[in-house]
């Protein structure tokens with residue numbers, strides 16, 4: 177059973193805008209999923225629909241087997257949410273606002289736990305400071321502390337590292353790693369591809385309210401590990417010669433470029449063999465160049481394909 | 488029921504109150520004293536007594552009602568409007584609480600604060616005039632019911648309000664005039680007959696009359712009607728709150 181199970185989730189805002197257009201997504205327990213997408217893709221809306229901040233228009237969302245609308249209490253008990261915006265009560269003290277969050281979940285006071293969380297987030301020294309006296313990065317730490325105060329089993333981090341300092345980003349990744357060891361399921365949205373690479377198990381790409389791809393980070397990395405060698409020929413050919421069928425080659429439409437895809441991680445790239453085979457086949461090479469696929473390319477490619485299809 | 492959440496909301500709201508305790512305490516004391524100086528001295532010198540009660544004592548129930556109603560509304564409306572305004576409402580919406588628990592937390596805290604201020608005013612007033620309360624339990628019951636029902640109204644206003652102006656508007660334009668014209672400082676029988684009839688459409692008249700009855704055993708309208716009025720008013724507020732709960736109006740997008 178998936179820890180988070182989203183089936184055909186749709187959200188049309190009051191103005192008639194369709195922010196989610198049939199999202200299907202299953203996230204396993206203990207998994208870390210990074211949701212990548214441009215601004216306005218629907219990342220926050222999706223999280224809001226799961227957490228109860230917005231009412232999904234259609235579809236079904238379950239967390240831990242509990243429907244988030246019908247069985248919202250059981251579902252929400254499992255969920256911790258770090259929102260994108262820094263929404264905090266300015267006059268509250270750090271420790272008391274974190275304790276308040278725990279109270280909202282109906283849990284008994286646990287000073288030891290709150291201390292542990294505050295220490296982990298370097299907030300312990302600031303525990304008696306008012307929220308308004310903190311820097312932006314510190315405020316974001318408070319948001320994280322609030323989300324962790326009720327020991328959630330599923331944690332949503334909505335662009336947690338947008339515009340934060342390097343130190344907080346490092347601490348965040350550290351915390352995510354510790355939570356992973358505790359088996360907490362984590363969903364984070366981000367613009368930063370490196371962030372997805374650094375901490376996620378799977379990567380999902382969302383655009384215009386639809387999930388375009390969900391893939392194991394490792395298999396994406398393999399795709400990323402693929403490099404392309406473009407060989408420019410002196411004279412056009414109509415077909416790839418039979419003698420080159422061993423190689424993963426594609427012929428350009430002009431007949432003058434051959435693209436060879438190879439794996440950089442492999443022991444042999446096969447480039448030397450290809451070169452030898454080309455001259456054996458009597459083809460004159462004018463120029464060669466290489467290009468590497470990155471997650472960014474995949475991402476941009478997917479999003480622009482989608483845009484073209486929409487037009 | 489998530490009692491822990493109710494407690495957390497209630498205590499969080501009360502903490503704000505205690506942060507400004509001096510202010511919460513001093514302002515009703517000063518304003519009550521001022522009312523006594525102005526109304527008691529200026530008008531009281533012309534009106535000795537109303538139906539056998541000295542004018543100074545006569546205005547005490549109205550004075551208490553005036554502050555309690557205003558405080559209940561402003562505390563509750565601000566209490567729920569503020570999280571909407573600064574965005575911390577996300578926390579209430581994503582916690583395992585239902586709307587009813589949220590209402591109990593906010594309305595309970597606002598009513599408590601209003602009750603506290605009512606008691607402070609009663610105490611201050613007893614420094615100025617001799618007060619004997621004929622029906623103390625009825626007095627307390629009326630006070631508590633008023634605190635709760637107007638805190639409910641305040642909560643509804645806070646949910647409805649889209650900005651700070653709207654938050655101030657309803658109390659300023661509707662509630663305050665209703666209270667002042669509701670017989671806080673005079674007996675209905677002192678008005679010309681036409682106005683007596685018009686006044687009976689003001690719901691606050693029934694509250695103040697009932698409250699005054701608890702103090703002095705005299706009333707502008709029968710006590711049963713007063714009880715009915717506050718019951719109907721509380722019921723109406725509860726019905727609106729229930730509707731908000733069902734539809735998520737102005738809370739959940």
Ligand SMILES: Nc1ncnc2c1ncn2[C@@H]1O[C@H](COP(=O)(O)OP(=O)(O)O)[C@@H](O)[C@H]1O
Nearest residue numbers: 189193195214215216217218219220221222740
């Ligand atoms: N409350 C709202 N009412 C109407 N439209 C909204 C609302 N919230 C978000 N939107 C729209 O929905 C789309 C998705 O927004 P959002 O989920 O915040 O995207 P992301 O988090 O991926 O940047 C955007 O076009 C945004 O303008």
Ligand SMILES: [Mg+2]
Nearest residue numbers: 219220221260
């Ligand atoms: Mg967003």
